[in-house]
Structure formats: structure tokens, C-alpha cells
Amino acid sequence: MDAPTAYARLKTRFGRLSHLGDATEMLHWDLSTVMPPGGAEARAAQLATLRALGHDLLTAPEVGDLLDAAETGEAAALDPWDRANLAEMRRAWRHATALTGDLVEAHSRACSACEMTWRAARAADDFAAVKGPLRTVLDLTREIAAAKAESLGRTPYDALLDEYEPDAAAAEITAVFDDLAADLPGLLDDALAAQARDEGGAAPAPPPGPVPAARQRALAARLMTALGFDFRHGRLDESLHPFCGGVPDDVRITTRYDEADFTGAVMGVLHETGHALYERGLPAAWRDQPVGRALGMAVHESQSLLMEMQACRSRAFLSFAAPLMAEMLNGGPGPGWDAETLYRLYTRVRPGLIRVDADEVTYPAHIILRFRLERALLSGDLALDDLPGAWRDGMQDLLGVTVPDDRSGCLQDIHWYDGAFGYFPTYTLGAMTAAQLFRAAVAAVPSIPDDLARGDMGGLLGWLRTHVHGLGRSVSAREMLVRATGAPLDAAVFKAHLRQRYIERAG
């Protein structure tokens, strides 16, 4: 028997890494859904050991040698998927070896401490209390960004981005975000005017209810099935913060039920189902290799937002869902349960302070603000002392809202306080990608709007399987988008979608 090639040995090692990562995913799911509180300490030890073993597997000295040998001696003869797989191995190795163990450890400790302080600081509306810990996190993040910039050959911010959104570049994001930001105030004014005309001055009715959680769950499961979710390969559970977890063949989404207002749980489930369908559609032959994974957080978010925003909040889909909602949530038709009322509920625009409560039109402003501020913080252009004021100015500027306190301002999101710099832009990149992919899908499969009105997602899902899900990481996100839609990311498509739904009030 011949000795295995360097690439074959790497595949075995990255297979193990992938299984370790999958085990970690399952333990996180358990922690968030069913673990009793007394299990926390033992779980932390389990997760830390899995992380340490994974780090050892990835950074062992022979890995660099194997990568060198595979790239110089074997890559030319590999097929494109294997070549892409090898490139993803190198990327993971570069991220892992860029940092010393001490830096990783110090950053991890600083994030835990800062996050803990932030919880109290947010409750007390006391930014000053968390400024010190946040400064430590920021300093360490700069150090990490510099080290990764060197290892990856990118700018420091792009090196941070790369962890969430491979190959993304702040310069390109800035261009599309600026394009979008320029039109957002006008779009918002027009949308609010159109909405006011539509409502005729009457205050909109609250969602009908209350609706018992068990009924909401049954409806959610019914709609998940309509979207193509296969319960032989996944679950729906409850957790404090909804998420999509698990692994592609056992993908688990969660939600939180509010009996006084069903709208959030139901639409939240459809959002997470979009994530889940992406995971399920990843190339089965590459399950445990880097090339078989999702393209990045922006593309992942595009799949949830495509399902939620493009497909399920459409008039077409809600005309299918409304009778089911009336039947399963209300026991039959009743006031407020008609498709048009539900559509208005699900597409209502109202500028506000809190990102996670924002509607589709105002959401990008929240993200653009954070993207601008985090880059300024990292570069040193913005001092931490000036963050609360910059936040206020930005919100006034972008959305015309007055921030009354830091709790509803720069203290609202966990991300920075937990060390996640470079993550925020993926939300709005995802929304724009979703609009662009959906338009291309409808162009390729013209029956999609009619299909949605019948609750038939087969055509849409089939197109996504071919043009997005099934590609894994065999191409870059940019290349995927160009192939699928004929163009790189373009704010115009997203703006057109907002105009159509919120100003023309169509679809």
C-alpha cells in the first residue's frame, strides 16, 4: 500500500477537527436548551478541553509541513473541490497559528470579564463601568488583528472580518453601505408616508391573541415542513435566545414563545429555518471537510433573511399562511386573522432604538452605524470616551431618533463586549445578498411567487440548493453571487426591494 499523500493526511486530521467541532455544537445546543443550571461548570470544562484538543490538532508542527507539501507537490493534480478544500485548510491554519496561546487565553479571559461587567453596566445604564474592561478587549483585539493581518496578508480589520466572512474587504463593504446609507433616509420617509396613507390615520391593531405556546409550536412546525425542513434530520426547541445549531444532518433550531404576541416566535422560526435549510443543503460528500462548510456568516444570514424577509413576509406566502394561522392559532377565522391584516403586521415600519426589534427598512441603519463605529474604535480614530456621543449622533443622523440613554444606545448589544468585532456587517450584507439571490431565483423560476401563495417552496429551495447550498466553500462568496445572479453585491437590488414592498406597497 502506498503511503498516504500529505493532502490525504490533512483530510484525516481536518475530519477529526470537524467531528470535534460538531461535538462542540451539540454540547452548545444542549447548554442552551436542556442543561440544568448546575451543569454549567462541568460543561465549561468539557468545551474548554474540546477547544484545546482542536487547537492542538490544528497547530501541531507537522500541519504546516503537510500544508507546504500538499501545496507545492500535490495541489496541481487535485480537482477544484480538493484544491478549494486545501485552501480552506490553510486559512484555518493561518488563523490558528497567527496567535500565541497566551494571547488567545488573555483575550478569552478579557472577553468573559468584560461581558460579565457589561451585563451589570447595561442594567444600570452605566457605560463608564464597562469602559475599562472594554478598553482591554479592544487593545487585545487590535493585537489579534495585527497578528492575523500579518499571517493572512490582509489589513487588520479585514483579518478580523475574515473569521466571519472569508475574503470580505472593508473597502467593498464601505462602498455598498455608503450607497445604501445615502438613500435610506429618503426611503424611510417615503415608506412612513405610504404606510400612513395606507393606515388612514388609524392606529394598527395589536396581533390577535393570546395564543398558547403549544399552538404556536404546532403552527411553526407545520410551516417549517412547508419550507422543506425535515424533522428526521432536525428539531425545534425553546431557548432564551433563538438560534440555529447542531450539524447539517441533525440541525436544531430554537425559538421563544410569547403567548401575548405570536408574531415574533412564528417568523423567528421561519428565519432559523432558512439557516437550517442552508446547513442541510451543504454538499453531503464533504460533510467533515472545510470545503463542505457554509460560506460565511453573511451568506448564512442571507439564507435566513431570504426565507424570512423575501419569501415568508411576502403577501404571496402570507396568503397561504394566514388561513393556517387562523385555524391553528385561533381555531378558525376571526378578526385580525385575514391575510392582509397579517401582512400589515409583518411589514410595519417604525424607526426605533433597538437593533433586534428593527424592521427591514430601518435595520441597515443600525448595522451601518456599528460598522462605522467599530472601525473607528479599532483604528483609534474614535476614543472609547466618545463612543456614547458618537452613537447618539449616528442614530440622529441615520434614523432621526434621539437616544435617551446608553442602555438603548451603545450598551444594547453584547457583540463588542464579548470581543466580536467584524461581525456586525454580516447582518446587512446578508440582507442585501438575500434580495439579490431572491430576484435571481424568481427570474430563473418564474413560478416562485405563485408557488409561495400555495406554500410550495420546492422551486425556490431547488434553486438555492444548486446555486448556494450545494457549493459549500468550493467558491468564494463573491464568486457564488456572481455566478448565481450575474453580478457582485449591489445595493440597488435591496433598495428596489424596499421600495417595492414599503413604498409601492406591492408584495
Place this chain on the structure above:
Amino acid sequence: MDAPTAYARLKTRFGRLSHLGDATEMLHWDLSTVMPPGGAEARAAQLATLRALGHDLLTAPEVGDLLDAAETGEAAALDPWDRANLAEMRRAWRHATALTGDLVEAHSRACSACEMTWRAARAADDFAAVKGPLRTVLDLTREIAAAKAESLGRTPYDALLDEYEPDAAAAEITAVFDDLAADLPGLLDDALAAQARDEGGAAPAPPPGPVPAARQRALAARLMTALGFDFRHGRLDESLHPFCGGVPDDVRITTRYDEADFTGAVMGVLHETGHALYERGLPAAWRDQPVGRALGMAVHESQSLLMEMQACRSRAFLSFAAPLMAEMLNGGPGPGWDAETLYRLYTRVRPGLIRVDADEVTYPAHIILRFRLERALLSGDLALDDLPGAWRDGMQDLLGVTVPDDRSGCLQDIHWYDGAFGYFPTYTLGAMTAAQLFRAAVAAVPSIPDDLARGDMGGLLGWLRTHVHGLGRSVSAREMLVRATGAPLDAAVFKAHLRQRYIERAG
């Protein structure tokens, strides 16, 4: 800073091994309770990688060197717990290094294949169909036993036993089992006669019901709490085969509800609670070290059987539980829900063919038969061809029952077909240990019977915490028993218990 000692380095490594084992435990729990069927393949890959990484950690060349260094240079200065910990590390290392990777792999494959064949063979009552695969398993088990015998310095069968019940010896087990076996037929005859007198010729009524699963669960949780189970550190769920899993600070038991007969689920939960209380009571300071683990399967089973058989099937406990059962299962008192009727239901004796359905009096016969047969199979004294006949003869001899087919004979249990030789004796060793410990507990805390009648397990649990749970593996099972009860394992105590409950019909 001084370099860490060899022992300190071993503690770090065995800590990681323990966390890996704990992660594996959680993934097994998930697999048995909530995993959708489509997740099986991914889960198998996760578990295989965790196992492989654990094996690598345990058998890396430096581990042997560290053990040598710690034993020669450091052991004398260690305190007794650390010394016991070091000895358990050596035991684990001996088990792991005794076998080549190829042998482990071949055995694992043979067991999977044999188990699969067995499922069909049992259903078809076709022993011949599984004889070939079982022969392969048996041959490989002999090879493993020989290798471990050499590594551990024990006889081959004792080397197999050692994995389940450290330091146990077939010679000692044979002595107590022969002692018990000599009296069992007489005990059984007398018990049946006493029962017949007691029933006055009337056929016993079936358990009252049906009882919805949700009510059974609520009662089970109530009784678990009475026994001392802390739901902040554990869960109760459902699975096809009830078990106790998880980790000491997050211990998870399962059951299966039969709405037509609540008796099995309720008592099964109390049995598993005994296992869970043992895990919870293991020494907290040694959570991730070998010395902090349970003493072995016999002692583990002793803790479940002590709770189930000694405590919860007693007249005293059932006088506390009966009104709760009536209230929570039936909505109030009713025919069949009085303490005496429930006591009769829960202590009924009937010789039968199936081990898992057996009562307390006849159960040991099932085990003694298996213990004798598996030793004869391994030594070669019994040919596989003769197994079905030997089984029939043994059942006739020990219990006076006629085995009509192999499905109710030598095909009934999964153990051998899955490679578990040396496991069976732990059930009856556990039952005998339970009787001996319970008698000692009552002697030390005379209020226990009265406490049970009030549903107060505090005195009993406190005694177990001190004399069993809290010891971890700091002493051997034999030493624990001698310290706690004044004597090594003695069949007389168990026989006295059977006589008292089933012949004298007292308690």
C-alpha cells in the same frame, strides 16, 4: 516557577481525558433521548473521534514514562487519595495499552456486526444464524482477555471483569454465588408457598389504570425529589431503554411510560435515581480525576438496588408513597391504591424466562446461569453449539422453568452479542452489596425504617454519602464494604433479606 511534577502532568492529562469522557456521556444521552434518526451517522463520527483522541491521550509514549517517574520518585510523598489516583491512572493505562489498535478495531467491528445479526436472529428465534458472528466475538474476546491478563497480572476472565468491577476475582464471586445458588431453590419454594397463603388462592389484580404518562412523570419527579434528587443538577427524560447518564453535576435519568401499567416506570425511576444519587455524591474535589469516579458496576448497581429493592419496595416506603400515588396517578383514593395492595404488586414473585422481567428472588438465578456459562464459553469448556442446551438445563435446574425457545433463552440479552463478557455478575453482586449496606445503614441509623415511612431519606442518604459515595475510588470495593459493614461480601445477608420479605412477609 518549578517544573510540574510527573504526577501533576498526569493529572492535567487525565483531567482532559475525563472531560472527553464527560462530553461522550452527554452525546450518548442526546443520542438516546432527543436525537432525530438522521443524526446517527454524524453522531457516530463524533463519538469515534472523541474515542480516538482519548485513546491517543492515554497511550502516548510519554504517559508510561510519567507513570514510571511518578510511581518511583513521587508516590511515597503523595497523600492516600493522590496515591489511589495514581494507581487508577496506571490501571486505565494498562487496559488501554494492553491491546493493539488493530485488535480494538477488529473487536469493535465484530461486535457491531454480531449485534446486528443478533437482532434479526432473536426475532427469528434462530441461534444458528448468529453463531458464526458470536464465535468471532468470542475468539477476539479471548485474545483481549489474554492480552489484558498479561498487562494486569490477572487471570483472563478476571482481566475482563476488571473493566467493569476493578479488582474483582472470579474465584470469590464463584464462592458467594455457589453459596446463594445452594439456597435459592428452597428460598423460592418457601416464598411461593408464603405468597400463595397470603393471596388465599385469589389471582392478584392487575395494577390500577390506565394512567396517563404525564401523571406518571409528575409522580416520578415528586418521588425523586423525596429521595434527594436535585433537579438543578439533573433531568428526567424518556428513552427506549431506561438508563442513568450524564455527569455527576448534571446527571440524567430516563424511563419509559406504559399507560396500561404504571408500576414499571415509577419503580424504574427510583432505581435510576439510586444510580444518580451515587454519581451526585462522588467526591466533588476529584471530579475530573480517576479516583473521583464510581467504584465499579457492582457498587453502582448496589446503589440503584439499595434505593429500589431495599428502600422503595419496602412496606415502610410504600406506606408513604401509596397516598401520593393514589392522589397523583388516580386523582384520589380508590380500589387497588392502598399501601398493602401496592406492596403486594411490588413484591410479587413468579419464576419466569426473562431476566429483565424477573423479581428479586429469582433474578440471581438468571445471573448465576450467565456467569457460569460465560466462563465456560471463554475457557472452551462449553462449545458454542452446546450453549442453547446448557441454557435450558440451567434454567430447569436453577428455577425449574422449561425454556421453550432460544428467543426466551440464550438469545434474550444483548450483552454477549455486543462483546460484554464479565458484566453479568455485577447485577447480583450489586444486589447482595445493597442488602449488606442497607443492613449496616439501619444498624447505624435506627430511625431509617420510620424515616422511610415518612418519605424522609435524609438519614439513609447521609450514611451512603459518608460510607460509599464520597469515597470515590480512594479504596477498593472490598475495602469500602469491610469498612462500611464490618465484613466482606456475604451471601447470608442477602438471603436473610429475601427470607424476611418473601417468606416471613415482613418489610
